[in-house]
Amino acid sequence: MGNKVIKRINLTIVLVILTIFSLGVLYPLVYVVSAAFSPGNSIASLSIIPFGDGFTLEHFTHLFNNTNYLIWFKNTLIIALWTSILTIIVASLGAYVFSRFSFTMKKSMMLLMLILQIFPSFVGMVAIYVILLRIKGLDTLWGLVLVYLAGNIPYNTWMVKSYVDTIPKSLDESARIDGANHLHIFRKIIMPIARPIIVFLGITSFTAPWMDYIFPKMILRSADKQTLALGLFSFVTDKKNEFTVFAAGALLVAIPFIIFFIITQKTMVTSFGNAAVKE
Amino acid sequence: MNTRLKEDGSSRKQILITSMLFMGLGHIVHFKQYIKGFFYALFEVLILFMLPTILRKLNDMVTLGIMKPDLPVKERDHSIFMLIDGVIVLAILFIFVVVYIISVKSALAEYKEFCIDKRLKTNKESISRALGKSFPIFGLAPSVGLILFFVVVPLIFSACVAFTNYSAPNNIPPNNTVDWVGMDNFVAMFGGEAVWTSALGRVALWTIVWAVLATATCYFGGLIMAVVLMDNKLKFAPIFRGVFILPYAVPSVVSMLVWQNLLNGSFGTVNRTLMQLGWIDKAIPWLSNEWLAKFTTILINLWAGFPYFMLLVTGTMTAISADLYEAARIDGANKFQVFKKITLPMVLYQTMPLIIMSFTHNINNFGAIFFLTGGNPVVSDSTITSAGGTDILVTWIYKLTVNLMKYSYASVLAIMIFIILAPFAIFQFRRTKSYKEGEF
Structure with missing residues (x-):
């Protein structure tokens, strides 16, 4: 019985600590939400208590009526979707090849990829700019997608490969005996089992473009091709502080993200593989 | 030239020479694999056709252009374009060399199997084998292409820039050219x-x-x-x-x-x-x-x-x-x-x-x-x-x-x-x- 009490106390302590952590994690987020609905402009004029200034929707109407917010959102969504889809296809295909085939220069290629992902893509930004200029990719969304895609491949191929390595080879071999070709094995066996890591990959490569600032700044020029990061950043520069408008814009980005995450985290943590792999 | 192959492995040298002579030649002459050989040969023809351009671009990469202050800005030598083009050309040449090596290796592997089977493969066999073997190539082609042009070339370019004087205020093209400065x-x-x-x-x-x-x-x-x-x-x-x-x-x-x-x-x-x-x-x-x-x-x-x-x-x-x-x-x-x-x-x-x-x-x-x-x-x-x-x-x-x-x-x-x-x-x-x- 004493054991049970100790366990309950332990559990309560863990719960309390987790709650305190949660508050720390939530604090800036709650504050942004409140700022988005607060009258006024600068953060200096806001009350320190969330929702302490009253309630207004003027920042949202301002975003939709007086700024290009919707266009930024649409552009960023297009870029993120394409980057995510293409990264999944290219990286997982590469990972499958690296995991299951042996060929000339395989080792050096994998090492090269490990070394390449050391560099942030913008180290080569002058060259990327000129190459995009040559293939007429400047000031286009697809030019940006290409840059992101190429930057994603080295890291993510490694990530998916180390996962595919854990899938028993006996599965592919039995399928090959049944007459399946490589593409079939890849699509029907590897991809479904590797789904958790594919989902993870999809999410990470989908989120990255929303955060990026340097490449859109360099590649996209015209007003109708701006992205959210560029637009939002313009609200809180050194010269002006429109924190509340920024908060409203940021909130509209974050909400779909958060909903998406809460839905997909179930897929990401549920058990997988075990059912398919009965040796 | 005698295209008959001996089955005891003694024709290895002959195959090595033919396939090194021209890309894909070994596949065409010895193994009657016309399609595969044709694509190899086509690649080499393309490279040979581009050779004058390739050499000019490499030369530009070495000189990085000459100062022509009397020309209008648009017509002056642009050192940075020259440097990037040079790096791209080097990357293409690198791919060419790799493919060349692969083609020779593939011809030799083909011969090894010939010695074991004592006969050439039928068309059907070699096509279905090529499809199976080429999966890694198709699987990796997008990765390799993208990485090469959007990661490797830019990185090599910026590594090169470390040995030039490409910096404000005196060496910014197109107004001025950039020069190699070694370890300065x-x-x-x-x-x-x-x-x-x-x-x-x-x-x-x-x-x-x-x-x-x-x-x-x-x-x-x-x-x-x-x-x-x-x-x-x-x-x-x-x-x-x-x-x-x-x-x-x-x-x-x-x-x-x-x-x-x-x-x-x-x-x-x-x-x-x-x-x-x-x-x-x-x-x-x-x-x-x-x-x-x-x-x-x-x-x-x-x-x-x-x-x-x-x-x-x-x-x-x-x-x-x-x-x-x-x-x-x-x-x-x-x-x-x-x-x-x-x-x-x-x-x-x-x-x-x-x-x-x-x-x-x-x-x-x-x-x-x-x-x-x-x-x-x-x-x-x-x-x-x-x-x-x-x-x-x-x-x-x-x-x-x-x-x-x-x-x-x-x-x-x-x-x-x-x-x-x-x-x-x-x-x-x-x-x-x-x-x-x-x-x-």
């Missing part, structure tokens, strides 16, 4: 110019300290949270998990800009709150004191970064077979033993490459520094070098490129990142299990 930039950065040397030492040291602390705090933060929340006795685990994922769900530009405003020394909400609570008398310079700013960047990075590892570790843990846990429970292992002997080694094995990558990512974590502190606060050498108190190498590279247009110095820093990280990455990679046990 390295000499200046490593002792030649005291201000730059001391700034480099300061920034490099902080970059490493930052990366180690940022990676360690996020990994263990995420690991602990994942393990605690995996406990199925904990009632609200999904809710907590949902809350802890939130920082990851918010785009980091947004969250860093929010923190920047919240932590602002004079009007930031954090300071105003602490003052109204009476916990502090005067504002804490979260982002304007050099050392406190460094601490703040790591703390805020933990806030933003631990969910990634929490998700990753949770995903990895669910992949660990339930049988293992059951066996451990039957043997009477307690929770801590299970964690230490099963969970931790398995999770570490699975995530090791990702820890390495996270370290290298943090060495290059532009967003976490740039949007939170902008590399500030200003220190003694900032006016000349533009490097602030929390600047890491990459943010400094960005400032050198965009603000000062000192591309040559920026490239020296990029090479430094390479020198710091490449051996480390290789060393770590060789220690991982997948290297020791895998097919390497």
Whole structure:
């Protein structure tokens, strides 16, 4: 019985600590939400208590009526979707090849990829700019997608490969005996089992473009091709502080993200593989 | 020429010569594989056709153009275009050499099989084999192409720039040309110019300290949270998990800009709150004191970064077979033993490459520094070098490129990142299990 009490106390302590952590994690987020609905402009004029200034929707109407917010959102969504889809296809295909085939220069290629992902893509930004200029990719969304895609491949191929390595080879071999070709094995066996890591990959490569600032700044020029990061950043520069408008814009980005995450985290943590792999 | 092949392996030399003479010739002459041979040959014809252009581009890369001050700006030699074209040409030549080697190897392999089978393959056989064997090529072609032109070529280009004088104000094309200067930039950065040397030492040291602390705090933060929340006795685990994922769900530009405003020394909400609570008398310079700013960047990075590892570790843990846990429970292992002997080694094995990558990512974590502190606060050498108190190498590279247009110095820093990280990455990679046990 004493054991049970100790366990309950332990559990309560863990719960309390987790709650305190949660508050720390939530604090800036709650504050942004409140700022988005607060009258006024600068953060200096806001009350320190969330929702302490009253309630207004003027920042949202301002975003939709007086700024290009919707266009930024649409552009960023297009870029993120394409980057995510293409990264999944290219990286997982590469990972499958690296995991299951042996060929000339395989080792050096994998090492090269490990070394390449050391560099942030913008180290080569002058060259990327000129190459995009040559293939007429400047000031286009697809030019940006290409840059992101190429930057994603080295890291993510490694990530998916180390996962595919854990899938028993006996599965592919039995399928090959049944007459399946490589593409079939890849699509029907590897991809479904590797789904958790594919989902993870999809999410990470989908989120990255929303955060990026340097490449859109360099590649996209015209007003109708701006992205959210560029637009939002313009609200809180050194010269002006429109924190509340920024908060409203940021909130509209974050909400779909958060909903998406809460839905997909179930897929990401549920058990997988075990059912398919009965040796 | 006698195209008859001997079956005892003595025609190897003959095949070697034919396939080295012209790409694909061996396949056509000896094995009657016309389609495969045709594509190989076509590739070589294309390269030969382009040869004059290739040679001109390589020559331009060596000279980087000549000053023609009397011409209008548009018609002057553009050194940077010349340099990039040269690098692209080199990349294409490299692919050509690799394909050439592959074609010769493939012809020899074909001959080996001929000696065993004592006959040539029928068309059908060789096509179905080629389809099977070519899967790796089609699977990797998109990766290789993209990486080559958008990662490798730009990186080699910027490595080249480190040996030129491409910097403002005197050497910016198209008005002026750029010249090769050998090791001048390295000499200046490593002792030649005291201000730059001391700034480099300061920034490099902080970059490493930052990366180690940022990676360690996020990994263990995420690991602990994942393990605690995996406990199925904990009632609200999904809710907590949902809350802890939130920082990851918010785009980091947004969250860093929010923190920047919240932590602002004079009007930031954090300071105003602490003052109204009476916990502090005067504002804490979260982002304007050099050392406190460094601490703040790591703390805020933990806030933003631990969910990634929490998700990753949770995903990895669910992949660990339930049988293992059951066996451990039957043997009477307690929770801590299970964690230490099963969970931790398995999770570490699975995530090791990702820890390495996270370290290298943090060495290059532009967003976490740039949007939170902008590399500030200003220190003694900032006016000349533009490097602030929390600047890491990459943010400094960005400032050198965009603000000062000192591309040559920026490239020296990029090479430094390479020198710091490449051996480390290789060393770590060789220690991982997948290297020791895998097919390497």
